Amino acid sequence: MAFDLNSLTFDANGLIPAIAQDHVSGEVLMMAWMNAKAVEQTLATGRVTYWSRSRQAFWIKGETSGHVQKLVDFRVDCDRDCLLLRVEQEGPACHTNRRSCFYTAVRDQDEVELMTPMT
Amino acid sequence: MAFDLNSLTFDANGLIPAIAQDHVSGEVLMMAWMNAKAVEQTLATGRVTYWSRSRQAFWIKGETSGHVQKLVDFRVDCDRDCLLLRVEQEGPACHTNRRSCFYTAVRDQDEVELMTPMT
Numbered sequence: 001m002a003f004d005l006n007s008l009t010f011d012a013n014g015l016i017p018a019i020a021q022d023h024v025s026g027e028v029l030m031m032a033w034m035n036a037k038a039v040e041q042t043l044a045t046g047r048v049t050y051w052s053r054s055r056q057a058f059w060i061k062g063e064t065s066g067h068v069q070k071l072v073d074f075r076v077d078c079d080r081d082c083l084l085l086r087v088e089q090e091g092p093a094c095h096t097n098r099r100s101c102f103y104t105a106v107r108d109q110d111e112v113e114l115m116t117p118m119t
Numbered sequence: 120m121a122f123d124l125n126s127l128t129f130d131a132n133g134l135i136p137a138i139a140q141d142h143v144s145g146e147v148l149m150m151a152w153m154n155a156k157a158v159e160q161t162l163a164t165g166r167v168t169y170w171s172r173s174r175q176a177f178w179i180k181g182e183t184s185g186h187v188q189k190l191v192d193f194r195v196d197c198d199r200d201c202l203l204l205r206v207e208q209e210g211p212a213c214h215t216n217r218r219s220c221f222y223t224a225v226r227d228q229d230e231v232e233l234m235t236p237m238t
Contacts, residue, residue, distance in 0.1 A: 001229065001230045002228055002229055002230070003225040003228055003229060003230050017136055017150065019147060019150065021147055025145070026144070026145025026146065027145065028138060028140055028147065028203050030196070031136065031138065031196065031201040043225065043228075073224055073226070074224060074226075075221040075222075075223060075224050075225070075233075076221070076223045076224075076225065076230075077149070077150065077220040077221050077223075078213050078214065078215050078217075078220045078222070078223075079220070082150040082220075082221075084147050084221040094197050095197065096197050098197075101196040101197045101198070101201075102194040102195070102196050102201075103194075103197070104194060104195045104196075104197075105193060105194050105195075106122040106162065106193045106194070106195065107192070109121055109122055109162075110120065110121055110122060111120045111121070111122050111195075114194075
């Protein structure tokens with residue numbers, strides 16, 4: 001069946017959450033948002049492109065930092081309101097220079113930092 | 120540092136997205152939403168509890184289906200507006216009876232079903 005962009009469910013702001021996962025290690029790297037055009041561009045170019053809610057602009061991941069995300073596999077969930085991107089991540093995915101944005105754990109009511117910034 | 124629930128950023132509806140990942144295989148199982156109380160309950164009980172937007176009610180995962188999610192590790196992202204739950208998943212995570220909700224891939228503009236329902 002051909003994929004139809006209109007089959008996706010976008011929220012009231014026209015956005016859909018997209019989870020980026022390292023296609024080799026399985027590590028969850030980050031979660032960001034896409035609008036329909038960002039989905040289209042990501043599929044067309046193979047370069048993961050989000051919609052920045054803070055800047056209200058397209059955000060071609062790594063365009064300024066060099067930490068690009070190459071799309072390996074694009075997945076849609078059962079409700080079609082969330083995306084999973086299997087990616088090849090260049091360097092850190094997080095703006096703090098850590099490999100993943102999910103570097104803080106909550107254990108026994110305390111925060112534990114699991115990763116240090118990459119050098 | 121002690122974890123403070125108020126340090127999380129909830130959206131306009133008082134919700135935060137939570138990604139559930141199999142703690143052994145690394146497979147991303149599903150994404151759902153939590154409110155502050157659901158986060159609190161999940162941490163207190165070790166049983167993953169979401170907020171169902173469609174039912175507008177707490178959703179203790181697996182309470183009716185038996186497909187419970189036991190919390191193994193609770194993670195917060197850099198912006199504190201997304202959660203990653205490393206879980207031990209009993210059976211399928213998806214309401215379609217598939218292990219993961221992300222069973223559809225988009226490849227060469229076509230949809231490909233990657234998983235069949237568990238029996």
